[in-house]
Amino acid sequence: MTKPNSDGATGPQSDAFATRLRKSTAKLSSRSFLLVIIIVASAVIGSWFPQISAPLRFLFSSKTEVVQPAEQQSAEGLVKLTLEQIEAAKIETAPAGPGTLTKRLVAPASMTPDPDRIGRVAAKVAGTIAELRKRLGDNVALNEVIAVVDSREVADAKSGYLAAAVQYDLQNQLFLREKGLFEKKITAEQLFLKAKTSFAEAKLRLDLARQKLAALDLSESEITDLPSQPISSLRRKEIRAPIAGRVIERLVSLGQPVGGEGQAKELYVLSDLSVVQADISVPISDLAAIREGQLVLVKTPDERVFEGKVVVVNAIITQETRSGHVIASFGNPDFALHPGVLLNAEIALARTPVKVRIPRAAMQMIDNEPTVFVRAPNGFVKRKIVIGATDDVSAEVTAGLSPGEAIAVSNTFVLKAEAAKSNIPEE
Structure with a gap:
């Protein structure tokens, strides 16, 4: 045992x-x-792979927040967010307030130079191109010399004027001499009248020669300076710019004959591009709603927006496209609008003032009702609103929001998602 x-x-x-x-x-x-x-x-x-561990920590922390929503949200419709969280989510705020709703028509547009600001530089005389002082794209000042033409026609006209001026001076002296002798009863009246007639004819020939030079586009100062100019300059005709602008076409080359029969008549085409136009194709159904003076917006490929006005509503319909043409004028101080470029134009057909206007991006549909998020000291409060009239980018608020209240206007879907984590009652 x-x-x-x-x-x-x-x-x-x-x-x-x-x-x-x-x-x-x-x-x-x-x-x-x-x-x-x-x-x-x-x-x-x-420590070796922080990019792996960080999402895991965020995942566990997110789960903790979902399990304990009371730490993030109150029971009064408040989405609690710190300033750092708001900045990280790129949520922007802006005050609600009065504004204007605009009904717009979007149509294709082609930018063109303003026809009232185009200048064509004519040769005006027969000759050959001796100088071309401007290239394509160069800026030009008013009355600036941009080309020089060698012309026999100009040389003949200048020579005729100089000869007429010499003859005028001679006949003027003879007339004054005979007039003095006649007044002293020294000479016969017949000689005095003959000298007077010769002087009048010389003055007439000088005036005709001056008018011919003016017709050849010589200025008064150029005509006055002719007697002091060298003989070699008699054949040269300076071509001046009729407007200030930019060279958009150069039509001739050095040594080319111009001004004669079958020869080029224009040297340059200039345009003042500080103002340009948009040729807008508008459907017939919308043409009746367009009036002169209506606001027009165009946006360039680099996202710059230019504002113009309707200046012409063309009633003639293009048969091929069955559309009308509307012309709008735009200021172009830095020449960012280039003639020939195709853009979309927005025509403001009607403008309606409203007391409270908000961006459409500020609204979210929650339980099939429009909702905005009003800024609070520690986050945002979701609030139902009543929408009135709308346009493409904005909406009128008729109830639920007062002017001056700050609301979220961007990335509001983030706030909607946060609000959906628990059944938060509206304010």
Whole structure:
């Protein structure tokens, strides 16, 4: 018979218990060792691959926020966000207030020079091109010399004027001499009248020669300076710019004959591009709603917006496209609107003032009702509103929002998503 131990257990039972205890201790030690390895490995991975560990931390923190929504949102329709969170989500705010709703028509437009600001530089005389002082795209001042033509016609006209001027001076002196003698009763009246007639004829020939030079586009100062000019300059005719602007066409080259029959009559085409026009193709159905003076907007490829006005509503319909043409004028101080470019034009057909206007991007549909998010000290409060008239970019608020209240106007879908995390009642 086996004797019991001092603690009351028999010998074999005590051995079995000791064996189980040793196995449990070994398993526990193995699990503890494995747990230590996992913790160390996680720390190493987190330090080596922060791009992996960061999303995991964000994921666990996001889950914690969802489980405990009371930490982020109150029960009064408030979406709690810190200033850093608002900036990170790129949520912009702006005050609601009065404004204007605009009904717009969008139509294709082609930019063209203003025909009232185009100048064509004519040769005006027959000759050959001696100088071309401007290239395509150069700026030109009013009355600036931009070309020189060698012309026999000009040389003959200048020579005729100089001869007439000499003859005039001579006949003037003879007339004054005969007049003095006649007044002193020294000479006969017949000689005095003959000198007077010769002087009148000389004056007439001088006036005709001056008019001929003026017809050849010589200025008064150029005509006055002719007697002091060298003989070699008699054949040269300076061509001046009729307007200030930019060279948009150069039609001749050096040495080219111009001004004669079958020869080029124009040297340059200039345009003042500080004002340009848009030729807008408008469907017949919309043509009746367009009036002179209506606002027109065009946007360039670099997102610049230019404002102009309708100046002409052409009633003649293009048969091929069945559309009318509307001309709008635009200021172009830095020449960003280039003639020939195709753009979309927005014509303001009607403008309606409203007391409270908000961007359409500020609205979100929640439970099939338009909702905005009003700025609060610690976030945003969602609020149902009543919408009145709208246009392409804005909406009128008839109830639910007062002028001056700041609301979120961009990335409002982020606030909608935050509000949807729990069933937040509206204000």
